[in-house]
Amino acid sequence: MTQTDAEIVCCGHICLDVIPRMTGSDLPPPGGLAEVGPADLATGGSVSNTGLALHKMGIKTRLVGAVGDDMFGQAVRQRFEAHGPGLSAGVQVVTDQPTSYTVVVSPPGSDRRFLHCPGVNATLTDADIGDNALAGAKHMHFGYPPAMKAICTDQGKPLRRLFERAQNAGLTTSLDMCGVDPHGWAGRVDWPALLRNVLPHVDVFLPSLDELAAMTTPDPAALLALGCDVLVIKDGENGLRIHTSQDAERFGPKWGNRVLKATTFDVEVVGTTGAGDTTIAGFLAGLVRGATLEDAADLACAAGAQCVQSADATSGIDTLDTLRAFIANKPHRRTP
Numbered sequence: 001m002t003q004t005d006a007e008i009v010c011c012g013h014i015c016l017d018v019i020p021r022m023t024g025s026d027l028p029p030p031g032g033l034a035e036v037g038p039a040d041l042a043t044g045g046s047v048s049n050t051g052l053a054l055h056k057m058g059i060k061t062r063l064v065g066a067v068g069d070d071m072f073g074q075a076v077r078q079r080f081e082a083h084g085p086g087l088s089a090g091v092q093v094v095t096d097q098p099t100s101y102t103v104v105v106s107p108p109g110s111d112r113r114f115l116h117c118p119g120v121n122a123t124l125t126d127a128d129i130g131d132n133a134l135a136g137a138k139h140m141h142f143g144y145p146p147a148m149k150a151i152c153t154d155q156g157k158p159l160r161r162l163f164e165r166a167q168n169a170g171l172t173t174s175l176d177m178c179g180v181d182p183h184g185w186a187g188r189v190d191w192p193a194l195l196r197n198v199l200p201h202v203d204v205f206l207p208s209l210d211e212l213a214a215m216t217t218p219d220p221a222a223l224l225a226l227g228c229d230v231l232v233i234k235d236g237e238n239g240l241r242i243h244t245s246q247d248a249e250r251f252g253p254k255w256g257n258r259v260l261k262a263t264t265f266d267v268e269v270v271g272t273t274g275a276g277d278t279t280i281a282g283f284l285a286g287l288v289r290g291a292t293l294e295d296a297a298d299l300a301c302a303a304g305a306q307c308v309q310s311a312d313a314t315s316g317i318d319t320l321d322t323l324r325a326f327i328a329n330k331p332h333r334r335t336p
Ligand SMILES: Nc1ncnc2c1ncn2[C@@H]1O[C@H](COP(=O)(O)OP(=O)(O)OP(=O)(O)O)[C@@H](O)[C@H]1O
Pocket: 207, 208, 209, 234, 235, 236, 237, 238, 239, 240, 264, 265, 266, 267, 269, 272, 273, 274, 275, 276, 277, 279, 300, 301, 304, 305, 308
């Protein structure tokens, strides 16, 4: 584990996406075969998408999570190292669990299908994230509990313990969600109870509107009353709705008691993979660098706009200065 100071520690879900390039639109029948092109490999999950975006923006970032002791795990760690030497140092290699992966079956002209293996993300819990993973950092971000079974057990007590420990160590904290599979274990979690347990130790909560609606009544005042100070609701091409409590004032002047809408920038959309995660990266970059709430919201939307202009999550992401220059040019905003 690297001990170098990090501004932001990104913890949580890590996986490898295996994406065969498909030209034909038909899937083979049982017993059949379909010829496909070479597979694209991409690291995915919150740690990869938000963490690598922050790294590319020039924020000192530590990536924390786990992979299995297998070739997919080696591929994930190699990819992280290719982005920056040492970036894989916080990724544990676990011997008795496979690396989480997703096979993305995406034939032209039809909806994507995912074959997902939860792997080691299903067993990772607060005890696996040591104090050294948080040491020296300003902020901890955690992503995708609904895809991580162990950390959600007991109405999220392990997740609560992790957030509590981060806050006690002096870090500010944030939480991102992902879709809840209604047919799997996540569909049986008492999400309102989990949020009641965890949000008192979350400073910035950044779910998407759909994810929130699948878990609880998306009432901003009620969520702020549970204890988070900044609620950033992502709503796809409609942009962001931000609500803050009085306590958010500690992030800077005029952060407290605010309701703010930020519309997306009108760019050509190539693909929305990772749009939510990179949007979060823009917001957190602003937060740790002392931006105003308006600037953090603009940085979030600008990062989302950079993301959607390429097919994958992070190749469009550039430095914080480039994001600021993009905003300074006053690009056209979409009317919701
Ligand atoms: N078509 C678009 N044009 C510009 N920006 C977009 C577009 N779609 C998404 N974004 C940006 O990405 C942000 C997050 O999108 P979304 O609400 O889909 O998050 P999410 O559901 O968490 O996404 P993800 O599936 O990537 O995790 C939006 O608020 C916006 O800033």
